[in-house]
Amino acid sequence: MPWALLAPQVAIVSVFFFWPAAQAILQSLQVEDSFGLSRQWAGLENFKTLFSDAAYLESFKTTAIFSVLVAVLGIAVSLMLAVFADRVVRGVLFYRTLLIVPYAVAPAVAGVLWLFMFSPSIGVVAYGLSKFFGFEWNHLLNSNHAMTLIVAAAVWKQISYNFLFFVAGLQSIPKSLVEAAAIDGARPWRRFWSIQFPLLTPTTFFLLVINMVYAFFDTFAIIDATTSGGPGRDTVILVFKVYIDGIKGGDIGGSAAQSVVLMLIVVALTVLQFRYVEKKVSY
Amino acid sequence: MVERRATLGILAHAVMILGVVIVAFPIYLAFVASTHTSQEIVQAPMPLLPGGHFWENYVAALTGHGGGAGSNAPVGRMMWISLVTALTIAIGKIAVSLLSAFALVYFRFPMRGVFFWAIFVTLMLPVEVRILPTYKVISDLSMLNSYAGLTIPLIASATATFLFRQFFLTVPEELVEAARMDGAGPMRFFKDILVPLSKTSIAALFVIQFIYGWNQYLWPLLAATSEDMYPVVVGIKRMIAGGDSGNEWNIVMATAIMAMIPPAIVVIFMQRWFVKGLVDTEK
Numbered sequence: 001m002p003w004a005l006l007a008p009q010v011a012i013v014s015v016f017f018f019w020p021a022a023q024a025i026l027q028s029l030q031v032e033d034s035f036g037l038s039r040q041w042a043g044l045e046n047f048k049t050l051f052s053d054a055a056y057l058e059s060f061k062t063t064a065i066f067s068v069l070v071a072v073l074g075i076a077v078s079l080m081l082a083v084f085a086d087r088v089v090r091g092v093l094f095y096r097t098l099l100i101v102p103y104a105v106a107p108a109v110a111g112v113l114w115l116f117m118f119s120p121s122i123g124v125v126a127y128g129l130s131k132f133f134g135f136e137w138n139h140l141l142n143s144n145h146a147m148t149l150i151v152a153a154a155v156w157k158q159i160s161y162n163f164l165f166f167v168a169g170l171q172s173i174p175k176s177l178v179e180a181a182a183i184d185g186a187r188p189w190r191r192f193w194s195i196q197f198p199l200l201t202p203t204t205f206f207l208l209v210i211n212m213v214y215a216f217f218d219t220f221a222i223i224d225a226t227t228s229g230g231p232g233r234d235t236v237i238l239v240f241k242v243y244i245d246g247i248k249g250g251d252i253g254g255s256a257a258q259s260v261v262l263m264l265i266v267v268a269l270t271v272l273q274f275r276y277v278e279k280k281v282s283y
Numbered sequence: 284m285v286e287r288r289a290t291l292g293i294l295a296h297a298v299m300i301l302g303v304v305i306v307a308f309p310i311y312l313a314f315v316a317s318t319h320t321s322q323e324i325v326q327a328p329m330p331l332l333p334g335g336h337f338w339e340n341y342v343a344a345l346t347g348h349g350g351g352a353g354s355n356a357p358v359g360r361m362m363w364i365s366l367v368t369a370l371t372i373a374i375g376k377i378a379v380s381l382l383s384a385f386a387l388v389y390f391r392f393p394m395r396g397v398f399f400w401a402i403f404v405t406l407m408l409p410v411e412v413r414i415l416p417t418y419k420v421i422s423d424l425s426m427l428n429s430y431a432g433l434t435i436p437l438i439a440s441a442t443a444t445f446l447f448r449q450f451f452l453t454v455p456e457e458l459v460e461a462a463r464m465d466g467a468g469p470m471r472f473f474k475d476i477l478v479p480l481s482k483t484s485i486a487a488l489f490v491i492q493f494i495y496g497w498n499q500y501l502w503p504l505l506a507a508t509s510e511d512m513y514p515v516v517v518g519i520k521r522m523i524a525g526g527d528s529g530n531e532w533n534i535v536m537a538t539a540i541m542a543m544i545p546p547a548i549v550v551i552f553m554q555r556w557f558v559k560g561l562v563d564t565e566k
Contacts, residue, residue, distance in 0.1 A: 001390065002386040002390035002395075003386075005382045005386035006383050006386045006398055008378075008379045008383075009379045009380070009402060009439055010383075010398060012379070012438055012439040013405050013439045014401075015420060016417060016420060016436035016439065017405045017413075017439065018401070020413040020419070020420055021408050021413050021416070023413075023416035023419070024412075024415070024416050027416070077302075080298065081298070081302045084295040084299055084302075085295075087291065087292065088295045088296060089292075091299075095302075095303055097551055098303045098307055099302065099303060100550055101306070101307070101310065101547055101550065103494070103550060104549070104550040104551075105310070105543050105546070105547070106516040106543075107498060108498075108516045108517070108519060108520050109519060109539050110309075112519055112539055113310065113312070113313050113539060114309060115523070116309075116316065116536065117309055122325055122329065122532070124312060124328055124329060127328045128328070131328075156306065161561065164561060164562075165561075188288070188291060217409050217412075220411060220501050225519075225520050239411045239412075242411070242412075242414055243414055246414055246415040247505070255414075255415055256415065256416070259414070259415070259416075262411065262412040263408065263413075266408070266409065267407050270406055
């Protein structure tokens with residue numbers, strides 16, 4: 001009986017999760033000839049090639065910059081909004097409703113929206129930048145602009161999530177603490193830094209991990225829709241590289257080795273999330 | 284609120300309004316663009332107020348009569364695919380997870396721990412890290428370009444299983460005993476007691492999973508190779524392939540708005556469950 005109940009889940013998990021994952025690990029240890037006719041054991045050959053490949057290391061760096069920017073900016077902006085939302089008495093529901101809408105927007109659609117605003121020839125924002133600030137925006141040529149664009153779109157999409165968690169976190173801080181501080185003469189700014197912000201540490205740390213995971217894995221669609229990795233390969237994050245090398249480039253062994261590296265990253269992030277978020281960083 | 288400070292109150296509203304305006308601007312702009320002709324949009328700067336071509340743009344998008352240089356597939360068909368897959372994924376995930384959680388909590392059987400961990404480990408294997416081998420499984424099972432291929436691999440869910448498991452663990456033992464005294468078998472208990480008790484969790488998960496399903500991008504990109512099986516999120520990316528001036532931006536933006544509406548409706552009108560779902564699934 002319990003087996004029958006578990007059967008659907010276990011079947012899906014084994015066919016679509018474990019089997020492909022095992023394949024990826026297997027393929028990462030093999031090399032295929034140019035025609036795909038035979039495979040040979042290669043040991044860690046694929047990994048060696050991978051880590052001596054400048055483009056791959058570059059992609060690591062791009063991913064690191066991208067995810068740190070997304071996590072830090074996303075958290076900072078949402079925290080600010082949440083703190084002010086906590087002060088607002090009237091209209092909270094209205095603000096909250098509008099702020100959570102980006103969560104519902106698909107990453108690919110979010111990418112298209114931001115691309116449209118920042119398109120060098122027709123985008124309203126690009127036009128405004130050039131007209132009022134004399135700033136020539138062109139994410140097709142300038143890789144800093146391209147990075148800014150994908151960070152902005154990714155942060156925009158994630159604000160809703162962070163905001164809701166900060167609002168919940170702020171509400172769970174006992175009112176008496178804040179009131180006591182106010183009686184002791186602490187101004188709002190002081191109260192925020194000495195009481196609310198430290199007490200929010202568990203939420204902040206949790207969001208930091210979640211945002212990193214988001215930036216690593218869920219932003220594929222945003223990048224594909226806006227820059228497609230360009231200019232050159234300057235916005236190719238790791239997940240995007242697995243996709244271009246594997247699907248478009250047909251490099252099975254190399255792509256599998258990249259998958260294995262990514263798996264290790266996910267495992268590390270998940271362990272971090274479960275081990276530390278729950279236990280260490282709490283009051 | 285601790286004390287009354289008029290300036291701070293005004294500042295709070297000002298920050299919130301600014302935040303909301305920035306967050307809503309991309310969506311507003313998309314709506315404006317969807318009501319103009321493509322010529323009006325291409326001349327920079329595009330108008331910032333809605334125009335009078337709402338109806339014809341949306342009809343052209345739905346029926347696929349745009350004249351853009353990218354893809355011109357009918358959006359009506361894509362919306363239908365998206366709806367079917369999102370609903371199947373959401374309902375499928377809930378059903379499969381309810382059953383597995385039931386088995387894991389209420390039965391003692393050999394290998395229970397193994398199954399538990401097997402489901403847990405899938406958290407660490409997102410599609411992004413096993414792109415190529417999973418694609419191969421789907422094509423070997425000839426599930427490419429089918430609803431089954433688009434949905435079944437995404438139906439397994441560790442988070443949903445754990446959410447239900449947590450909830451079942453809080454259901455008092457007395458209920459099980461009472462049901463047994465009245466002669467109810469396990470399935471009867473599941474159907475008449477457990478599922479009705481889980482209603483709020485089910486609603487919360489439905490919101491999260493519906494959005495998850497609707498916003499899938501990478502998976503359908505692999506599993507659907509022909510245009511008539513593209514969900515709208517993938518379809519819109521194909522539409523912008525024509526470049527800045529080749530695209531019919533009015534049609535693209537009409538599509539973007541339509542792609543946003545179903546998940547936005549779910550989030551806004553099921554806001555209470557949405558917030559609960561977000562907070563619960565991350566435990």
